[in-house]
Amino acid sequence: MTEHKRLAGMPDIASHADPQVAGQLDWVGMNEIELPIMIDGCDGSRSQTTARVSAFVDLERPDKRGIHMSRLYLLLDQALAEHTVTPALLRHLLRDFLASHEDLSSHALLRLDFDYMVRRKSLKSDNSGWKRYPISLIAGLTGKDFSLEMALQITYSSTCPCSAALARQLIQDQFRKDFGPSGEVEAQAVLEWLGSEQGIVATPHSQRSAADLRLQLAPSFEAFPFEQMIDAVEDALKTPVQAAVKREDEQAFALLNGQNLMFCEDAARRVQTALMAQDRVIDFWARCRHFESLHPHNAVAIVTKGVEGGYKPIDGQPSGWRQG
Known part of the structure; x- marks a missing residue:
């Protein structure tokens, strides 16, 4: 028996069985798919990291029981093995998702969650160290309408002005x-x-803090502005956390904190100003969280660009930036 005949004789319940209850589904697919990806750095370097991938299409046929999840996985596996991650690649993948489900779906969604590593120089000494930036790329396609988001988290220090x-x-x-x-x-x-x-005799309280960002990007750009966005926000906040630290670096960091006292409201406005100046950013949602050393709770401020109608995330997750 040939392989083709053997496969043709195997049952395909998802394609042929009627649904137990008829109805359209907004999204069907997989998340937490573990795959290696290739990322281009701003200096032309290329690095490999591990991503958790989510891949979805809608199921608009109420008479069909399910989609072909294996098709999504195989398309992902091949594309991410052969190409670096760019906006063009994500658009191409989403088109392939819909082409593989042309009789079932008209919307496609793709999300990649991974860590982006950057080597940062110390503030004063000749040392340097690695810093990790969690990144999420979210892309959606409906017909020819391609949408693109980049989410990231930047950790910084905040010293309370009141304290x-x-x-x-x-x-x-x-x-x-x-x-x-x-x-x-x-x-x-x-x-x-x-x-x-x-x-x-007394010291103000400081704490590690985080800026969670979701940025809607102009889809025409062919490269993701990872370090450009990181640098813009860190330059605005002034107190990014440090990797390799000697005494002179710690002293310089103390000086930066003393010169940049800020409530979470101050931090959010700094982030807002930095993002408003970025031509690649169509819209944004930003949350600054100060993990208080004084309180058992966090101080939080949220800001958006102010686009009419409010910020509309592609994957419908307005209050968070990374899926669990």
Whole structure:
């Protein structure tokens, strides 16, 4: 028996069996598919990483029981093995999804979740280290209408302005206690006091924080602006977390935090200003979360570009940027 005849004789329940209950389905497919992908860096380098992939089509035929999931997987496997991930590749894959289901579907959705690694120089020393940026690429196709999103998370440090003001007041009180309310004070004595524990009797609270971004990109661009968007937001926030740190780097980081006191509202406005200046970004949703060291809860601010009708994510996940 030939392979073709053997396969032809195998049952295909999804194609031939009637659905138990008739009805159209918005999305059918797979998520958490583990596949290697190739990513191009801004310097022309190419790197491989592992992605968790979601692939879906709609099922608009109420009389059909299911789709052909194996077709989606095989198309993904071949395309991602042969090409780097670009907007053009995602568009091509979505077209192939619909072509493989031309009698069943008219919408296709694709999502890739992966980590993008960037080597960052230390603030002062000659060292450098790796930083991880979680990235999601989300693409949708309806007819010829191609939509594209890039989501990412950027971790930074935030120092509370209110806490800083309260700490300064306590330092002033300690100064009056140690040197008296009035009169002349020798400069050397003040310098020595400032270098002692009394000179920093209170410190403002700081915390690791995260900017979660969803960016709707102009689909005409052929490369994803990973580092361009990362750099724009980190430059605006001023206090990105560091990898390799020596004492001089930690001191420089402390200075950056002291010069960039911010509530979550301040951080969100900085991110908004940075993204408004990006020509590639059609619309955006951004959330700044400060993982409070004072409270057992987070301080959160959310901002959008302000496009009429509000931000409409391709995959219908407005409150989050990465699927679980």
